[in-house]
Amino acid sequence: MDEFILLLYNVNMHLRFTNTKAIFQLLVWLLVLSFSGCKYDDLTIAVPNENIRPAADFIKNNYDTRLFYAALRKTGLDIEINGEGPFTVLVPNDLAFNEIGVFRDADFDQMNLDSLRRVIAYHILPRRLYLQDVPTNSADVRYATLEGSELYASLGGMAQGAVVPSNKLCFSGAEASRMDVPLANGVLHIVDKVMKPQFELSIQDWLTKEPQYSVFVEGLKKFGLWDQFAEKGPFTVFAPTNKALEEAGITSLRLQEMVADNYLGDVLFGVYIMYQKHVFISDSDVFQIISGKGTLTYKLKDGQHVMSFGASKAYPTWLMTYNLRLTESDYIFAPQVGQASYEVRAKTDYLCSNGVVHDLDKAMVKPNQALKK
């Protein structure tokens, strides 16, 4: 290098007094040389750290998802979702766990480990599912979960005539409150409640298992509505608790006394059943966007009474609340038989093998309202 510069210097000296043009030419050459001649032997580039925030680590480091992390660790899924992936993790926040009675890590210890693992694995999809991957204005798009079963995704994307998308994304009834958090090995969505898949349990199995619906089950059996719940369906059931039925004057004792033929079973107990549909509470909101109508009005099987179902977030709690209203007929001024509102979101959307069950804390029909005329 040094010899080369010396040589150039000599040439330069030689030309100095002869030709100014040549000097310019030489300067250009020097410029070119200065670009090509420099060697950067000691230049180092930092290797990017590719191992930042895989799914479980990210969840661990987030103070609002501690309980989900505790569940992951307990079930051993934390190691699995720190793997290569890709994964989509639907993470219920701590509030969602509090609502189902889980407040600290130790609360998971009382649960059946296998059941917990299945439910937690149901919150993980072995794919990368961003909001944009879900078809706009779609309902019940099924995606396979890590558990092996499928969940239902619904997206109220764009209302008719709207300029700004609504993008209400729900997974088996749980609404994504924060979407598209990128992870090194996938994507994360925060959901506002824990999904409650019952897997193989049919509505019949599930209602039998839960003692607070024993009077409801008795009533269904008495009026010949029980056996259908072992079949394929799908059904949507708003299950009134024993306490709710008691307030309307229906107890186990009273049911035994009742003569089934004197009552309209399809009204007294059929009012709680929606046939050939599986409806999550959030569907009402999603279809409000998709079709402009979030309420569902249908006739009960007696062919007279009209039931209307709808759900929305309303003042003052802004919690997803579902409303039921029963009228005597479809006449516009028909008298109202019963009405109920329910806003405990943790106790809705039990997804059984043949439908969905929602808890209900108020009876819709009193026995004397369902007497045959």
Place this chain on the structure above:
Amino acid sequence: MKRIRVIIASASMLLLVLGIVGCTKVEYTQIEEPAYLRVFNNLNYVQTLDSKDDKVPFFCMLINPVVGVDGTLSEAEIVGDFLDKRDAYAPPYPSHIGSNNSVNNPEYPGKNNVLVGPILNGFDLSSWAQVPSGKLRVVFAYRPKNTIPFFQLEPHLRKDILIDTVINLDGREVYTLHLLQTDFVTKEHGVLLRQENFHKLSLSDSLVYVNFYNMSAKGFWQADATLKDDDYKLASFKSGIKDDMNVFLSLYEDQSKPSHIGATVPGFKGKYMTSVKRNTNLATVSPYVSFPLWAGSTADGIMTPMWQRFDFFVPGMDMTNNPFYAGEKNTGGNWAAVNCLQNGKVAVTSGDNGTLLPNLLVNIHSGKDNPKTFATVNTLEVVNGRIYLTTIQRKYAPPIY
């Protein structure tokens, strides 16, 4: 001398190259003695909370399919995949090909890249596919609503068959095949194969022709309103029309003033046209009725802004003794109206009860005139709570810019 030799040599080289490149044998697809077939899926669906668990009538049409031992469909001679519900308007040319990138096909052949019909007696049949004549086995198989071609679906998704039937087509005849619901209560389905005759009639090109069908399912208009598609755009057609109806035509002067109480063409305000009977099994062609193309007062022989309104009244009722107020949509199947103007998307401002369809007349740039109005041959089909318009147009002169 040398130069000539070089020229000869290079010329012969060029010839050799041309000889190799230029000779490509093109094998044209050809169907011997074809019939011309157009297929519509009249089974409709809406996306509402009420219908979310219903099976979506989204099909793959297979002609002469091969069925495996396990009942799986593995291949077919002719495949019309992604057959969606039909559009309210079936245009004279398959113009929806260029206007969207969805695979869903509102009719067959529609977007399919197949041999289409020729110009027959002046009518352009590019919306009809050529199919072999004779006995054909036609299968409509349910398919999931996605973009995966039928034969790439998992085998268990290729077994759900709605219709499996045999149709008989004569060579060089024009057919429309309708997939229909025949009974609203029992949910039975069927097909209706209609042998069209418009290309055999001596139709004038200064008259606009239209015929009517009611292919509604049995028991539709009687059914409870909660069981019908919930779509406000269907207006008075939503609850269906009764089995016997009379059709009345009103011609309005100007489609830039969309009002049903606007100026009408003299002699065409509620003019009786024909009657229509519900029918889902007889394939007879309804007679065409006509109205003059240049009836409007502003018509100049090149362009007319005229638009049409059709009122369907139950026998005994007409414009003069109609008991309903103009905006009444819930007429119990006694009265339904449709406004045919512009592109079928422009609402009538006068608060009427009509649903919307495009104008029966085609206004398009042709020759030096832009636009020029053309007379057409039309079919209006009522299926359950909806009405569909199919327009057929003669071949016309290309535009000169």
